[in-house]
Amino acid sequence: MQNYLKTISNTILFTGFTENEVQQALSCLDGTIKDFAKKEVIFRTDDILDEVGIILHGQVLLCKENISGMRFIFSELGEGGILGETALRLARERSNYEAVAGVECKILFIKINKIVRPGQKTCHLRGRIIENILALLLENNRSIYQKLDLVSHKSLRARILHYLSLQAQKNNATVFEIPFSRSDLADYLTVDRSALSRELQRMAQEGYIRFSKNQFELLDAKSYMQVF
Incomplete structure (x- = not known):
């Protein structure tokens, strides 16, 4: 103790x-x-x-x-x-x-x-x-x-970016680790895991985020604001 x-x-x-x-x-x-x-x-x-x-x-x-x-x-x-x-x-x-x-x-x-x-x-x-x-x-x-x-957002992308922005605020940094595996993140966002993985890849290709396993970086705050 x-x-x-x-x-x-x-x-x-x-x-x-x-x-x-x-x-x-x-x-x-x-x-x-x-x-x-x-x-x-x-x-x-x-x-x-x-x-x-x-x-x-x-x-x-x-x-x-x-x-x-x-x-x-x-x-x-x-x-x-x-x-x-x-x-x-x-x-x-x-x-x-x-x-x-x-x-x-x-x-x-x-x-x-x-x-x-x-x-x-x-x-x-x-x-x-x-x-x-x-x-x-x-x-x-x-x-x-x-x-x-979080779950009030209808689009998968909006849910992901909303969650990542909260994590960035919590860590006071644009580069941070999330506490979930990919499967657990899907359960937390109440979305399909395969759809989540595909959307993360698209977001990385379009310059919204960069990620490796459970480490993420928010890249374009201005573009993020346009999602909502």
């Missing part, structure tokens, strides 16, 4: 905590670290969640299936990300999505009743953690609206 203290301290749950306070909270919350192999399911749709996970290392893909059984990725979480937030509602509701390890992962799980269950002995820092949970819910809403904005 000590090796990941910095990562844990930088998560939304512990915003505003000193390193000493984080250590106090962790000893009280009594979390458990679990390892997951690449593509291993962390929890499934309809699982009842009673704990929140903090990603200490790796990447987690949050997935859903449409009515025809086709999988799509609606969010990607990296180091410091929080998953299982539906447990925060305390209603023992079932998850409505699946969490899968995108790469090998190490995740710290904390039982939600250690944080927010009233009438039980809890950490004295509980109130501040609960305030941060509200910030987490707001951040999740922001991510949902961002994804809706």
Whole structure:
């Protein structure tokens, strides 16, 4: 646990905590670290969640299936990300999505009743953690609206360029690596993988982008703006 203290301290749950306070909270919350192999399911749709996970290392893909059984990725979480937030509602509701390890992962799980269950002995820092949970819910809403904005674009090219522009902003650079394989990117954009590959090649030939595997470069911002 000590090796990941910095990562844990930088998560939304512990915003505003000193390193000493984080250590106090962790000893009280009594979390458990679990390892997951690449593509291993962390929890499934309809699982009842009673704990929140903090990603200490790796990447987690949050997935859903449409009515025809086709999988799509609606969010990607990296180091410091929080998953299982539906447990925060305390209603023992079932998850409505699946969490899968995108790469090998190490995740710290904390039982939600250690944080927010009233009438039980809890950490004295509980109130501040609960305030941060509200910030987490707001951040999740922001991510949902961002994804809706992405898929609102009807053309495949517009979706690709919209996504790449967000990644460029996130990295504050026109050259960056995306966190998806080509197959996972197709699932995230909710498009066919073969169509995605063909469109990426056309965009490279036309001077919009340059790419190699998961490294991309936006080349012509003016032309990009004309797409929308």
